[in-house]
Amino acid sequence: MYIPSYKEEPFEWYKEMRSENPIVRSGNAVYLFKNNDIVKILSDYRNFSSQFRDLLGSEMINLMNTKTSPSILILDPPRHTELRNLVSDAFTPMIINSYEDKIRKIASDLVDNIRKNDRVDIVNELSTPLPIAVISEMLGVPEKDFSLLKEWSDKLATSLGREPDIKTQYEMADYFYQMIDRKHNRDNIISRLSSVELDGKKLTDQDIAGFSILLLVAGNETTTNLITNMILSISENMDIYNNIIKNPSIISSVVEETLRFRSPVQSTRRYSKIDTEINGIPVYKNDFLVLYLGSANRDEDIYKKPEVFDPYREHKRHIAFGNGIHFCLGAPLARLEARIAIEELSRKVRSFEIENPSPDNRLDSDIMYGFNKLYMKIHD
Numbered sequence: 001m002y003i004p005s006y007k008e009e010p011f012e013w014y015k016e017m018r019s020e021n022p023i024v025r026s027g028n029a030v031y032l033f034k035n036n037d038i039v040k041i042l043s044d045y046r047n048f049s050s051q052f053r054d055l056l057g058s059e060m061i062n063l064m065n066t067k068t069s070p071s072i073l074i075l076d077p078p079r080h081t082e083l084r085n086l087v088s089d090a091f092t093p094m095i096i097n098s099y100e101d102k103i104r105k106i107a108s109d110l111v112d113n114i115r116k117n118d119r120v121d122i123v124n125e126l127s128t129p130l131p132i133a134v135i136s137e138m139l140g141v142p143e144k145d146f147s148l149l150k151e152w153s154d155k156l157a158t159s160l161g162r163e164p165d166i167k168t169q170y171e172m173a174d175y176f177y178q179m180i181d182r183k184h185n186r187d188n189i190i191s192r193l194s195s196v197e198l199d200g201k202k203l204t205d206q207d208i209a210g211f212s213i214l215l216l217v218a219g220n221e222t223t224t225n226l227i228t229n230m231i232l233s234i235s236e237n238m239d240i241y242n243n244i245i246k247n248p249s250i251i252s253s254v255v256e257e258t259l260r261f262r263s264p265v266q267s268t269r270r271y272s273k274i275d276t277e278i279n280g281i282p283v284y285k286n287d288f289l290v291l292y293l294g295s296a297n298r299d300e301d302i303y304k305k306p307e308v309f310d311p312y313r314e315h316k317r318h319i320a321f322g323n324g325i326h327f328c329l330g331a332p333l334a335r336l337e338a339r340i341a342i343e344e345l346s347r348k349v350r351s352f353e354i355e356n357p358s359p360d361n362r363l364d365s366d367i368m369y370g371f372n373k374l375y376m377k378i379h380d
């Protein structure tokens, strides 16, 4: 089956697949492109599992789980429910919102820095450092270690969907172990994770290290891409930017439309626990299902003119953060960071231009949509 390389925009291909081959098999993988089919699979965790380690050899499972518990992203209930309930207590929208002032200060400083130059790479100067600084601050990591964390989380993000990077996982786990201090309550996520308790159960050191690693890997590159993709999308219609300057309350809609239009996570995966069929296409036990969220978010059965970036559209709902029991736990944080980034940018920069990114600057990933570099010319 033809799959576009990372250097190409995938959206025309999705459109063709939605119309001609909305569910297609290649080997033991089944690819899905329609919104309804994808939502159905994501909602049915009993038959379509996230627990891929069940398919791995026990040697690999032992290696992966020596220092950290498996992350909630790759667990099914009941363990998923138990762990998600515990970690959710340390990562509530209220706790996340309490970081608004700190996030604004970080974003404001970054934008001040950007304004010192006529031409800047906003990936390097804004979209990347903001989420790293924010999550590091939330976890209680000292500033001197931010770049180390960034290096580790990049390595793990690159290994997503490929061979697990055990060495980096071990290094990160050791780092987080030494931050766990169950005797003192501190104002950070690791400290909160150490004390949460539900039905007499607490998180182990392995659970805490595993979840901290997940926050970095699931949160950094995704939010970086959201901010970059949003600036690119706005730059294609600067009337939107002028409207933002006049009326910043529309920024939340611009964030949602970016999530739909250039979804930072283009696909996710499940495996089938049963022999079944989906819209007449047979699916066998242990088949991999590749679910194109980025295609579901442009499905013409759901959206009018899906190929237009329109923050004012009536139907704003999308599945960029997934659906069902694995719905992104960090969605409120990603939304907050993206909103604040644009609020600060639009307060301080009146007009800008984005240089068309070259195909070589696209991320080399079949899961993420974003850019390594995106150059902004500041006019004012």
Ligand code: HEM
Pocket (backbone or CB within 6 Å): 050, 072, 073, 074, 084, 135, 214, 215, 216, 218, 219, 220, 222, 223, 226, 263, 264, 265, 268, 269, 319, 320, 321, 322, 323, 325, 326, 327, 328, 329, 330, 331, 333, 334
């Ligand atoms: C724009 C930014 C983000 C996008 C597009 C995104 C997307 C997603 C998606 C699609 C899933 C579900 C995957 C699946 O069902 O297979 C997910 C899960 C998750 N995300 Fe995010 N994410 C973003 C930011 C974040 C942030 C900032 C954090 C935390 C700091 C985070 C933490 C998580 C966690 C912990 C899960 C697993 C939830 C579970 O399995 O129950 N994400 N994310």
